[in-house]
Amino acid sequence: MKEETFKKCVYVVLFLLIMLFYTKDIHFFGTHFYEHIKQIKEPNSISVLVNKNNQLAADYIPHDLEKISLDYANEEQYMRKEAKEHFERLSEDARKLGYQIIASSTYRSYTYQERLYHYYIETKGLEYADLCSARPGHSEHQTGLAIDVMGSNQDYDAFADSIEFPWMTENAYKYGFILRYPKGKENITGFKYEPWHYRYVGIKIAKIIHENNWTLEEYHTNKE
Numbered sequence: 001m002k003e004e005t006f007k008k009c010v011y012v013v014l015f016l017l018i019m020l021f022y023t024k025d026i027h028f029f030g031t032h033f034y035e036h037i038k039q040i041k042e043p044n045s046i047s048v049l050v051n052k053n054n055q056l057a058a059d060y061i062p063h064d065l066e067k068i069s070l071d072y073a074n075e076e077q078y079m080r081k082e083a084k085e086h087f088e089r090l091s092e093d094a095r096k097l098g099y100q101i102i103a104s105s106t107y108r109s110y111t112y113q114e115r116l117y118h119y120y121i122e123t124k125g126l127e128y129a130d131l132c133s134a135r136p137g138h139s140e141h142q143t144g145l146a147i148d149v150m151g152s153n154q155d156y157d158a159f160a161d162s163i164e165f166p167w168m169t170e171n172a173y174k175y176g177f178i179l180r181y182p183k184g185k186e187n188i189t190g191f192k193y194e195p196w197h198y199r200y201v202g203i204k205i206a207k208i209i210h211e212n213n214w215t216l217e218e219y220h221t222n223k224e
């Protein structure tokens with residue numbers, strides 16, 4: 001082999017090795033979820049990260065759940081005290097501007113999530129269940145910090161079409177809430193776009209996330 005050709009071969013091999021090194025941790029949507037599951041150590045933290053790789057214990061129940069005033073909820077709904085107070089303030093301020101932002105689903109117990117997830121599997125299959133619902137222990141609703149909201153069009157599923165949605169997009173962070181599953185970030189959050197699902201993280205963190213256009217996952221990776 002000529003020296004020139006040998007050199008070229010060495011460069012190609014080196015290039016391939018470098019490529020392999022940098023791409024080994026890249027996964028595509030759906031392949032890296034529910035694979036390396038960690039048990040959550042501080043479930044009471046306001047910024048707790050619950051997702052397909054971080055699981056809450058089956059017996060975790062938030063210690064300070066409070067009922068949301070029926071002025072701001074469609075039925076009996078509970079959230080952790082701090083989240084509840086901030087949501088009521090958000091809903092009240094929105095109301096003063098002629099909007100109606102109502103809690104339609106908030107705290108869910110492990111058992112409830114288990115039933116919901118299995119209902120999806122039985123009616124729509126595993127793939128759909130994993131896309132639209134979370135396995136028990138992996139739902140943020142168990143934290144008491146997550147909320148599905150409904151606008152004046154009375155349909156949480158169509159919240160993106162409501163007159164409230166643009167206001168919510170601009171203002172939720174001022175009350176400590178973030179849009180938890182944004183469009184285009186499905187490969188990070190593991191969930192499809194959910195314009196109705198908000199998560200309380202406190203005003204300070206919500207502002208950082210809003211300004212950087214991050215997900216909660218990205219906040220946790222970048223905050224160190």
Ligand SMILES: [Zn+2]
Nearest residue numbers: 146147148197
């Ligand atoms: Zn939700």
